[in-house]
Amino acid sequence: MENVKIYEKPMFRSSQMIIGMDGWVNAGKVSTFSVKYLVNKLEAKKFGEILQGEFHNYSIQRPHVSIREGLIQSYIPPQSIFYYWRGREENLNLILLLGVEPYVNWPKYVDALLRVAEEMNVKRIYTIGGYLENVTPDEETLISSTTNNEKLLDKLKKVGSVLTQYSGPTSIYSEIMWRCRTKGVDVISLWSAVPAYIDGIYPKAAYYILKKITVLTGLNIDLADLKRRAESFKMVSERRIVKQSELRRLLKNLGKRERKPTYIL
Template identity: 25%
Template sequence: MNSVDGTPEGQDITAEPERFLKEPADGQRVTVMLAAFEGWNDAGEAASDALHYLNKLWDGKKVATVDAEEYYDFQFTRPTVRRTSSGARKVKWPSTRIYKAEVPDSNVDVLLVLGTEPSYRWRAYTTELLVHAEALKVDSVILLGALLADVPHSRPIPVSTTTEDSSLRERLNLEASQYEGPVGIVGVLAEFALLAGLPTVSLWAAVPHYVAQPPSPKAQLAILHRIEDLLQVPLDSLALAEESEAWERGVDELATEDPEIAAYVRQLEEAKDTADLPEASGESIAREFERYLKRRGKERP
């Protein structure tokens, strides 16, 4: 028996939320490029550390590199020297490495771009990355960044999700970035990827500026949660969550030792709580609960 509006009685008419990745045909896989760059775009190294975490979690295999000689000023981005496991001395040069991995229990493949922001020829550099993307059949792009901001360490780390793709904005209810000013390689790659016809979103985590030194596990975890939402795949982040909690306790202890910093943190907390009060809706709670259910389902035998 239909109701007045034509919907069967008892049926939930809530629309399924749109997803970043469109469902491929049966037997097909979808490939997503995720990229992060050390340097100006990477406060607390949160973005690059998040990608390193995924590369280890998913056992990424290196499939390509970008020639460092073409793009880096080694007086600015200096090579480092290390000892190998055998005790030999080895120079490690700045580079950009591309890894590929299959996300377990999904139809998603990922291309992980890990590197240092280049010194020269940014247009040629981004073009070279997109040539690799085309060769490896990338369907969409997620760019990661982190910036210093006036946010408290004791509250959830904000992660903005923006896109210049009008169809994505409409489909996912996103906004375009309102930032104007100097940009890093993340902003340049976002524009080039869009021009290449690749659906592209940018994730930026806000790292508390008074604890800017790496690592920043809480910001890293916030980025991973957003990737989890976009890819619709559960991530094993328990160890990182514990590290994040330990980091927060450590910052709490440091803040209590300095009355001025403690007062400043309280001021940031009050401002954040006031700003978030109107958002005390079920959206964020529902999103976290959905993430919990996915992890629980993955853990069951």
Template identity: 25%
Template structure:
């Protein structure tokens, strides 16, 4: 499978269409990697038993004049990043059924490829401003990591795969980005860019970002134009900006142990006094 010489490190990166993939930010990371590096399909998870076809519908298309039906399925790619690094990429719709068996199938392939670390990617909608770096959450498990999982609530297949991988002894890292809910379901290259940049930091390797920085800049420009033409939305975004900046200042103060906490509290109280509340 690999050229002569030392065997490359193999990591697994997984992303899933659907509930876990706001604006396709996570799955576009896999598509970016597949399109920019030599890639080979090395495995699939069969469709039967995992998908509700009224939710994840098959697609009909014409290939050289012949009808083809493409069924929902998960595809694994061996992506050759360098002589020292390969990525086993998992891409497919979130399954509707059989999540535990689906995860077991995924991990069997990870074991076959001797994967050293599993990274799951996700994206969610949130109230966050497009004019600031998008919020990121990183959870590391295994490898001696002692990081409590504070989130409580509904989860998707990336969380279940993380938990199953951790039980099987894999080191795992979960990376999630939040994207502005007020912009709707358009693609968000800024989210994909930040996921890739964070993945770069985690694996200590500079992956090819392609034209993502340019697309992200265009996305921010379009979003700013949209808000400028909508006074209510512009006001809403300014409130999100203020809240974001306050949170960032609070983090900086907490990290530095600065005595300026009282000043921050005063600013927060002033903001709350000026915040418009709906009258009953």
């Protein structure tokens, strides 16, 4: 397959794909952290990658290097790695993609992704995103959802997500969703708001998104450790807020406004 390297080919009659990407979709590291969590929790196995060479501008998306005491330890360019997990039931097999949103050539990148999805008999794709918003850590975490299949709208409402109303610039997730309309593959995109002052991982958003994904996929995993991490993060954030008077004033003002979800796809 062009732009794809497969190390090991799992054979699935049916599977579901979950995508997390770094870049525009990854406020609070919600997208990548959620998929990394699943990879580690399920002990998913790496089986391939999308070759990234023609999808990135290295002057904008720099590779990551690690140097210790003058000696280079690692050099990691942008990567899109596929993992698989074989469930006990045939329809619970998972393909996990942990990647970086391409800077150029979106159509060819999506071509590569969808070829892998076809080979793995993927019936549904989930994409995960986080966006910055003026919210406080005490507010309910709203999860917005978008799909390419009208028949799934009731299910999305039943799991407690808010259906998206949005028009504007978008991410590669929308291209994936649009292209899948003609391929008979359902796509569900789940997004969470992340407080604008958060720097780093925001586990609360990941927890609430993964709660919904476990229901939608039928995946039976215990998220208690992630819930504890989210609660611990909240306590640390509260201590930080107490120490910073300007941040306290900001959050006090945010608490007075009417809560309306916003969305980026």
